[in-house]
Each structure stands twice: as C-alpha cells, then as structure tokens.
Amino acid sequence: MATTADIRNGMCLDIDGQYYFITEFLHVKPGKGAAFVRTKMKNVVTGRTLERTFNAGVKIEEVRIERRRHGLQLHEQRNLRTDFHQQGLHQWC
Numbered sequence: 459m460a461t462t463a464d465i466r467n468g469m470c471l472d473i474d475g476q477y478y479f480i481t482e483f484l485h486v487k488p489g490k491g492a493a494f495v496r497t498k499m500k501n502v503v504t505g506r507t508l509e510r511t512f513n514a515g516v517k518i519e520e521v522r523i524e525r526r527r528h529g530l531q532l533h534e535q536r537n538l539r540t541d542f543h544q545q546g547l548h549q550w551c
Contacts (some may be wrong), residue, residue: 459517459518459519459520460479460492460518460520461515461516461517462485462495462512462514462515462516462518463514463515463518464518465480465483465485465495465497465518466480466482467482467483468480468519469497469520470472470520470522470523471476471519471521472495472519472520472521472522473499473508473510473518473519473520473540475503476501476502477502477503477521477523478499478500478501478502478508479499479500479502480497480498480499481498481499481507482497482498483495483496483497484496484499487490492513492514493514494511494512494514495511495512495513495514495544496509496510496511497509497511497512502523512530514528515520516536516538520539524527546548
C-alpha cells in the first residue's frame with residue numbers, strides 16, 4: 459500500500475477493481491483546510507480518462523504491471539493466418 463505522497467506519473471493504481479495509469483497529478487496545499495492531490499488517470503483497458511481528488515495521506519493500492527513484447531513463432535503465425543482465411547477474416551488483416 460502506498461499513500462498519496464508516493465504518487466508519481468506512470469504509476470498504476472487499482473481503483474474500484476480497475477487499473478489506471480496516472481498521467482498527471484498536482485499536490486495542492488490551500489491556505490485554509492487540508493492538503494489534497496488532484497490526479498488525471500487513464501484506464502489501462504478502455505483508455506477512458508478519469509479525474510479524481512484524494513485527500514493527503516490516504517492509502518492507495520499500487521499495482522505493478524509489466525509490459526512485454528510478444529511474438530508468435532512461425533508455426534503459430536501460419537496456423538493463425540489459416541484460421542483467419544477459413545473464417546473469412548482475411549480482409550481485416
């Protein structure tokens with residue numbers, strides 16, 4: 459668990475069961491009242507942007523996501539291409 463003091467751009471959070479990357483954040487200390495953090499986040503799956511404000515010191519759930527390049531081996535590519543042609547999806551490739 460992290461707190462709002464640990465927020466950084468590119469950090470991934472679990473909010474309501476969905477994963478979001480932080481694209482922007484701003485730590486605000488008003489003259490009157492408690493500090494807070496404004497964030498703009500992008501949903502990992504849908505790409506939807508969410509703006510959310512957290513009170514300072516609130517615990518948030520950080521998620522570690524690894525990005526990897528995946529490739530198909532030659533025999534897998536041939537089978538995939540054959541499947542596309544059999545299903546009539548070759549015009550989309």
